[in-house]
Amino acid sequence: CCNFTPVTRIAYRIGVPEAGVFREIFNTDSELFGGSNLGNAGAAVAQNVPQHGRPLSLRVTLPPLAVVVFKIDRR
Helix, strand or coil, rough: CECCCCCCCCEEEEEEEECEEEEEEEECCHHCCCCCCCCCEEEEEEEEECEEEEEEEEEECCCCEEEEEEEECCC
16 A cells, blocks of 8 residues: 655554454565655554445554554464
8 A cells, every 4th residue: 555645644554355453564664764664563453444446444644654564464
C-alpha cells in the first residue's frame, strides 16, 4: 500500500480477499531506512469489514511518504 502524502493515515482500511493474519514484510518508513519507524507491529488481522470491492479488510497505519507491503501468513 502506498501513501504519497505527507500525512500519516491511521486506521486506514485496505480490502483483502481472505481471512487471516497479514505480515508486514516491508515498510519504507522503517528505521533501517532512516524512517520514523511507524508501522503495524509486524502484522494486521483481516476483519469482516468490506472495502475496495473485497469482502474483508485490514485496518493499518500508513506512514507518510511511504510504501508498506503485507503478505498473508499461511502457517
